[in-house]
Amino acid sequence: MTPSPEPAPVLPDVDVEWMTQVLVDLARIPSPTGRTDQVMQYVGDLLVDELGLDVALTRRGAMVATLGGVQDSPDRAVIVHSDTIGAMVREVLPSGRLALVPVGTHSARFAEGSRVTIFTDEPGVVHTGTILPTMASGHAFGDAIDTQGVGWDHVEVRIDAHVRSPEDTAALGIRVGDHVAMQALPEVTPTGFVKSRHLDDKAGIAAVLAGVRGLLRAEVELPVTAHLLVTISEEVGHGASHGLHTDVAEMVSVDAAVVAPGQASTETGVTIAMQDLHGPFDYHLTRKLLRLGEAHGLEVHRDVFRYYRSDVAAALEAGAETRAALIGFGVDATHGFERTHLDSLRQTAELVALYLQTDLTFESWDQRRSGQLADFPSRSVQPADKGPVLDEDGAPPAPSPSPADG
Numbered sequence: 001m002t003p004s005p006e007p008a009p010v011l012p013d014v015d016v017e018w019m020t021q022v023l024v025d026l027a028r029i030p031s032p033t034g035r036t037d038q039v040m041q042y043v044g045d046l047l048v049d050e051l052g053l054d055v056a057l058t059r060r061g062a063m064v065a066t067l068g069g070v071q072d073s074p075d076r077a078v079i080v081h082s083d084t085i086g087a088m089v090r091e092v093l094p095s096g097r098l099a100l101v102p103v104g105t106h107s108a109r110f111a112e113g114s115r116v117t118i119f120t121d122e123p124g125v126v127h128t129g130t131i132l133p134t135m136a137s138g139h140a141f142g143d144a145i146d147t148q149g150v151g152w153d154h155v156e157v158r159i160d161a162h163v164r165s166p167e168d169t170a171a172l173g174i175r176v177g178d179h180v181a182m183q184a185l186p187e188v189t190p191t192g193f194v195k196s197r198h199l200d201d202k203a204g205i206a207a208v209l210a211g212v213r214g215l216l217r218a219e220v221e222l223p224v225t226a227h228l229l230v231t232i233s234e235e236v237g238h239g240a241s242h243g244l245h246t247d248v249a250e251m252v253s254v255d256a257a258v259v260a261p262g263q264a265s266t267e268t269g270v271t272i273a274m275q276d277l278h279g280p281f282d283y284h285l286t287r288k289l290l291r292l293g294e295a296h297g298l299e300v301h302r303d304v305f306r307y308y309r310s311d312v313a314a315a316l317e318a319g320a321e322t323r324a325a326l327i328g329f330g331v332d333a334t335h336g337f338e339r340t341h342l343d344s345l346r347q348t349a350e351l352v353a354l355y356l357q358t359d360l361t362f363e364s365w366d367q368r369r370s371g372q373l374a375d376f377p378s379r380s381v382q383p384a385d386k387g388p389v390l391d392e393d394g395a396p397p398a399p400s401p402s403p404a405d406g
């Protein structure tokens with residue numbers, strides 16, 4: 001059995017200006033893991049009012065929007081996450097300043113200098129501040145500022161209020177366990193770069209919504225119903241461990257691709273992740289996405305992420321029986337002072353829109369949860385070799401023409 005022939009998906013118009021505004025709006029709404037209600041209100045309003053989709057929320061607050069297709073079951077999911085890295089108040093220091101624990105995995109090195117918002121338990125009562133190294137002034141500490149260690153024990157929050165003691169801080173309503181969000185401070189340059197914290201994964205949400213909006217405006221009929229799942233705790237590892245429909249046959253997470261020396265991802269292209277910390281992604285779905293992007297002239301890269309986890313890993317670990325892949329927009333300095341380019345976000349939106357117009361990876365095989373060995377579709381790309389691997393002299397057999405990839 002060969003993979004399903006691709007229909008001819010159309011490249012929809014992605015409204016880059018709209019996408020950029022959504023991204024900037026999202027970036028300006030703080031959403032550290034554990035405090036995502038406000039950003040989910042914004043995303044939900046966009047899905048309902050702007051895109052006209054039905055949405056439902058899980059008990060804990062993950063959101064599922066549904067894009068109807070010709071075939072309703074099994075179907076597919078595209079996954080993004082609304083939460084970001086952040087911090088929490090660990091201790092109010094004798095100075096009244098705040099010691100922090102990180103929320104999500106990130107280095108205090110890149111927290112130094114961050115403007116922050118501190119949320120108290122009182123609705124609407126927030127304070128601002130700055131994360132500083134404990135030795136924050138060369139005039140006071142001389143060369144010691146260059147040899148001070150890096151880590152969460154070496155930073156503290158200076159609150160923008162008259163605070164000299166723990167009592168002063170308590171009077172502001174700030175307590176242990178309060179969420180601290182690093183302000184994103186988004187900026188779009190005339191050259192098309194977007195500099196902001198938390199592009200991971202707010203740029204993913206903006207790109208997916210822009211791709212879906214392009215499809216809806218073009219009135220394209222989808223062959224397969226798609227669920228858009230917006231998760232709220234990816235940065236601490238739970239991600240899409242819940243919220244996925246039970247009859248999802250394949251899922252694609254859209255998240256940051258790592259731009260750094262030794263990585264193939266770029267700030268201008270779109271990446272298909274071949275493997276992350278949790279292992280390889282689905283062979284066939286991954287290659288289908290690569291073919292789709294290449295056939296439509298996108299700048300597509302294959303990359304491998306060594307210290308990386310996404311919603312996909314959480315879903316698979318939770319037992320989701322689906323093909324899984326990851327589309328990435330290129331982000332430089334991930335979980336730090338991030339930057340991407342609108343070209344990357346546009347192509348991510350385009351690839352998502354193209355993907356949503358395709359049949360399931362193996363149109364007939366993927367209809368059922370299981371089937372017969374003779375029908376298992378991998379035979380076309382990974383045929384069982386009946387001959388010996390090595391000849392009598394221990395030499396490999398003469399090469400034979402390899403089957404086409406996919």
Ligand SMILES: [Zn+2]
Pocket residue numbers: 081200201234255256
């Ligand atoms: Zn992410």
